[in-house]
Amino acid sequence: MKIGIIGGGSIGLLFAAYLSRDYNVTIYTRTERQADVICKQGLQLILGETVSSTMVEALPIREMKTGADLLIVCVKSYHLKDVLSYLRDNRAALLFVQNGMSHLSQVEKLPHHNIGIGIVEHGALKLNDHTIKHTGLGVTRAAAFRGHADLYKLKADKNLFPLVMEQDYYEMMLKKLIVNACINPLTAVLGAANGELLKNTHYYKLFQTLTEEVTGIFNVSKADMQEYIEGICRKTALNKSSMLRDIEEKRVTEIDAILGFVMEQASIRKKEPALSKLLYTMVKGKELQGEEMD
Amino acid sequence: MKIGIIGGGSIGLLFAAYLSRDYNVTIYTRTERQADVICKQGLQLILGETVSSTMVEALPIREMKTGADLLIVCVKSYHLKDVLSYLRDNRAALLFVQNGMSHLSQVEKLPHHNIGIGIVEHGALKLNDHTIKHTGLGVTRAAAFRGHADLYKLKADKNLFPLVMEQDYYEMMLKKLIVNACINPLTAVLGAANGELLKNTHYYKLFQTLTEEVTGIFNVSKADMQEYIEGICRKTALNKSSMLRDIEEKRVTEIDAILGFVMEQASIRKKEPALSKLLYTMVKGKELQGEEMD
Structure with a gap:
């Protein structure tokens, strides 16, 4: 083959x-x-x-x-x-x-x-x-x-x-998307390793708000999803997310494929993704700031 | 004397x-x-x-x-x-x-x-x-x-x-408070010099949203205030705000005196300071992250 x-x-x-x-x-x-x-x-x-x-x-x-x-x-x-x-x-x-x-x-x-x-x-x-x-x-x-x-x-x-x-490809991808949407933009904006989202009480609050918002848009169980994502954060506690690495190394990020998609779906489903929007704008700005500093 | x-x-x-x-x-x-x-x-x-x-x-x-x-x-x-x-x-x-x-x-x-x-x-x-x-x-x-x-x-x-x-001490302080509330937490979270808030189109969008939110809470003219704050950003374009320096040097910031006060006033005036709340939590988290890394 x-x-x-x-x-x-x-x-x-x-x-x-x-x-x-x-x-x-x-x-x-x-x-x-x-x-x-x-x-x-x-x-x-x-x-x-x-x-x-x-x-x-x-x-x-x-x-x-x-x-x-x-x-x-x-x-x-x-x-x-x-x-x-x-x-x-x-x-x-x-x-x-x-x-x-x-x-x-x-x-x-x-x-x-x-x-x-x-x-x-x-x-x-x-x-x-x-x-x-x-x-x-x-x-x-x-x-x-x-x-x-x-x-x-x-x-x-x-x-x-x-x-x-x-x-089911859709279910499989949606799960990964939600994980990426809840971990990557937050860690990229905060400059924090994955484990910080659990350890830092203020970051954890943001992480919970974001999980609630994203799972609400896709009508999946918040509790199950949060437990699953927290498990990933624990297992990769010292790792930097790919989006944080992209920001640090002044590369384009996958923010459009991740939070861009979340925002698009929110709009179709008539939901207001307030935190996703803010994080999206912050990451887009950080991409631009990286370019300007080159 | x-x-x-x-x-x-x-x-x-x-x-x-x-x-x-x-x-x-x-x-x-x-x-x-x-x-x-x-x-x-x-x-x-x-x-x-x-x-x-x-x-x-x-x-x-x-x-x-x-x-x-x-x-x-x-x-x-x-x-x-x-x-x-x-x-x-x-x-x-x-x-x-x-x-x-x-x-x-x-x-x-x-x-x-x-x-x-x-x-x-x-x-x-x-x-x-x-x-x-x-x-x-x-x-x-x-x-x-x-x-x-x-x-x-x-x-x-x-x-x-x-x-x-x-x-009028109140008017004088309020003006300074609004300036600090619109520049300091944003630059601290984004790791950006003051001038970036104007130059970076995505950051400018956040800056405008925040100015709208904060001036709305205190019932002052958004247009006047924004022009005034933009003048300060231009004059101090390459400077880092005190809050950004505090975060970089792992010191406690003045976030409670600034956005904490804004949120308190918003609550009294029955307004919802969504972006202020988010920035407040991010800065508090960054303070904590700084401590943990010591």
Whole structure:
């Protein structure tokens, strides 16, 4: 089985490193430079004290080949529009692994018979163009958005890179979205590690207000969701959320895919997402402040 | 005329340095150590390239003497309760120069016949126990709270340390409070210099929402106030607000005296200060985060 992985960021490199052990993998990057480095030096995967190296084929995305059975799209939600044109004429099944839910409306318009949606619960940090650090062991969840779910049941390391099939893609994504919406913007604005949301009484108050607001918009149980998110905060207490890291490193964040989607849904459902709006504006401002300081 | 200055912080030292040129000044400090240093080494005032030194009497506050004509109380609002007991038996006129308005209820209970209220528009930075940098030339405004206003018409350097008498202490303080409420908590939470509130379109939106909320609570003209505050942001564009500096240096902030007062007034006037509440909680959380990281 041939797998194409689109995107040379942390998640793309992580998928390529693990799946290339069992499949014929090609990784497609935005820049020719990164494809060159990967072809020549192979992918390096760091897990704890262990560094493993694998040779993987890499090409710039504009030279994308047909013939893959599955294309896994690992670019950030806000870069999706740049890669969709390369997918349109490819008959492969597609698996999208973006954060947030705002990409669903774009995915829906694709003509492909088989489209899957995945969510990634691993921690991964890209150290350079061909080196990836697996910082947190998690799972990848996948579900069919259209067509056959079986296509995404990949063989992969059961301990280090497990794949879990889910029945309902919407429920699966909504849960992840709510988690991201309640942790990421708050930690990004407050400059706080995930565990601070529980430990700091004032932050906890904000976290509770936000959970109430977001679960209220989607009509899910606040108590269940809060318990679930608190468990994640505890397990990742010392970690910085991806959005906080994006702000600190002056990168664009996923705020539109996350709180942007929450606000859109609130508007459709005639609810007033006061705190989400404020956090959205604060994060957008912090993105802009980062740009200006460059 | 004998003047006692209570508080060895930046404002206390600034007042002592300028007023000791024309008056017999004693400065009262919390610690014996600071009083010692000032007595032995004198006060150093840095203004631009100029450093001037003056010998000033200094004593720890628990050794406070009677006989002063005027006591100027220069401690932060949240330290006021610690010094009030030293004032109760002193017949001097009192001048209070705290930020915010929450100290008025404490001041009101004092038995003194002459009480004045001042606001300080200077920039000052304390470099060590006896050295103060005058970073921004401004004015001190004063008005009578009770008794005679004439007592506060001090002779002082007209260019560098002017005193301006105001008719209505409440109006004067309210204006300063609204300025502080609209600039300080936002800049402290966003980690932004004052000018960013105008330059960053997202921050400007928050700034406008906050100005609308705060002016609405006090029934003052939003347009006038906003123009006035924007002028201050422009003039101090590269400066960090005192609250942002407090957060950065892990000190307690004046959030209770500023937004705490705004929220109290909102509650009395049956208004809902949504953004003020949020910023209040964020700043309180940041104070706590600062403590935990020590």
